[in-house]
Amino acid sequence: MNVLFLCTGNSCRSLISEAVFNHLAPAGWHAISAGSQPTGKLNDKALALLASKGISTEGYYSKSWDDLPATPDIVVTVCVCAAGETCPAYLGPVLRTHWGVEDPSHVAGSEDEINAAFEQAYRILRARIEAFLALALDELKGDRVRLKTELDRIGTMQG
Template sequence: MNSLFLCTGNSCRSIIAEALFRSMAPAGASAQSAGSKPAGHVHPRALAALAEAGISTQGLASKSWDTLPQKPTVVITLCASAAGEACPVYFGNVVRSHWGMPDPAGVQGDEATIRAAFAETLAVLRRRITALVQQLEANPAIDAKTLQGILDDIAVQ
């Protein structure tokens, strides 16, 4: 299973999700992230939040979905369409789920408020990815229909 975490800019949420999944992935599972309009850089606060959590940031980069090294089998979008953010649509024969969440890069306020937004993003994604990894470990030969249901259930956690 190769998961693609997808956002528009690929600088915060999708990067954090990629790093988390890579750090927890069961055998045979991999992750990558991309954006439909990549920012071209990883947000420094996303890198700081990952480093603070002890998650490797090695090899993380903002990249386009046009240059993916592997075709995904699962695509998880992370944009917050409720906030008016355009959510990219990935075409292809893949299992899709939407784990919408606010972009911490858009948070305004003092240092503590901004740090808290990145910490919350990391915490939510850690809960969701942990739930996914537990399901994958319990059922390594999971079929697409079952996986779809699991992903959609996780989206509301």
């Protein structure tokens, strides 16, 4: 099963999600990330944060949803529509859910405030991914309605 974490720039939140998911996922589950308007560069602070947690980002890069190496089964958007971000709408016969997380790369302030924003985004995304992976995935793969309900519920968790 392929899970696509999608946002606009594919440099920060979707990257963190992809890396954490692949770090924790059982065999047979794989995450990819992409953006509707990729920046073409991964966020240095996101890369440093993941490295500090012992999570590999080797081979990851900022890419367009037009260049996916695999067709996703599940698409998770991580942008924050309420903050005025345009959330990309992935078209295709996939299960879609929304896990909005504030973009830490847009935080202005002291180094400590910026680092805290990255930690908060990481904490929220990791908690949601852990909850996702704690589901009875083999059972839910065959029940898209229940799986979507669970994923939508997880998207409201604050870490």
